[in-house]
Amino acid sequence: MTAPEVPIDVDPETGIWRTDGLPMLYLPRHFLVNNHRAVEQALGRDAYAAILRAATEKSAIHWCHSEAKTHGLGAEATFRHYFKRLSQRGWGQFSIDRLDPAGGSGAISLSNSVFALEAQAADALPCCYMFEGFITGALQFLLEAEGREPRAVACSETQCAGHGRASLCRFDFGAASSAADDGARVPAGGQR
Numbered sequence: 001m002t003a004p005e006v007p008i009d010v011d012p013e014t015g016i017w018r019t020d021g022l023p024m025l026y027l028p029r030h031f032l033v034n035n036h037r038a039v040e041q042a043l044g045r046d047a048y049a050a051i052l053r054a055a056t057e058k059s060a061i062h063w064c065h066s067e068a069k070t071h072g073l074g075a076e077a078t079f080r081h082y083f084k085r086l087s088q089r090g091w092g093q094f095s096i097d098r099l100d101p102a103g104g105s106g107a108i109s110l111s112n113s114v115f116a117l118e119a120q121a122a123d124a125l126p127c128c129y130m131f132e133g134f135i136t137g138a139l140q141f142l143l144e145a146e147g148r149e150p151r152a153v154a155c156s157e158t159q160c161a162g163h164g165r166a167s168l169c170r171f172d173f174g175a176a177s178s179a180a181d182d183g184a185r186v187p188a189g190g191q192r
């Protein structure tokens with residue numbers, strides 16, 4: 001075992017944890033996944049996924065802006081730093097397999113996803129869709145920071161390691177196919 005690779009500062013007066021100036025929480029994995037499942041069950045997967053997409057995109061964009069400023073990173077470096085930090089914080093081990101910043105597309109693989117590790121037998125669909133909004137948010141930051149035209153971005157978990165169905169989870173992302181696409185789907189190849 002090794003110590004965390006992210007810097008963690010604890011305010012002795014307030015007890016607030018921070019990394020690079022951003023307040024952080026350290027949570028049991030089951031707590032996060034149980035909350036996630038409870039909301040999914042209450043709202044239905046599609047409704048929840050759409051809400052989650054918007055919320056996680058917003059958070060990813062906020063994080064990328066903050067980290068770019070803190071570390072003086074360029075757009076693509078910030079994008080890569082984001083997935084490195086997620087990996088260092090225990091969400092799973094993200095690997096950017098392909099990235100075309102100009103085209104706004106690429107592929108990310110993920111091993112030891114928290115959702116795949118907590119997957120239950122009843123789950124039949126890819127279970128790591130929370131990360132789709134992390135990816136589209138980071139990609140929107142990248143496109144904007146490079147001065148490219150804003151566009152809808154699609155991302156889908158096209159392979160999931162939950163239940164031992166595959167060795168890795170995989171996310172494919174790219175420009176949404178049409179204005180009518182809400183960014184929630186990659187047109188082909190998805191499992192859902």
Ligand SMILES: [Zn+2]
Pocket residue numbers: 113115116126127128157159160161162169170
């Ligand atoms: Zn997965």
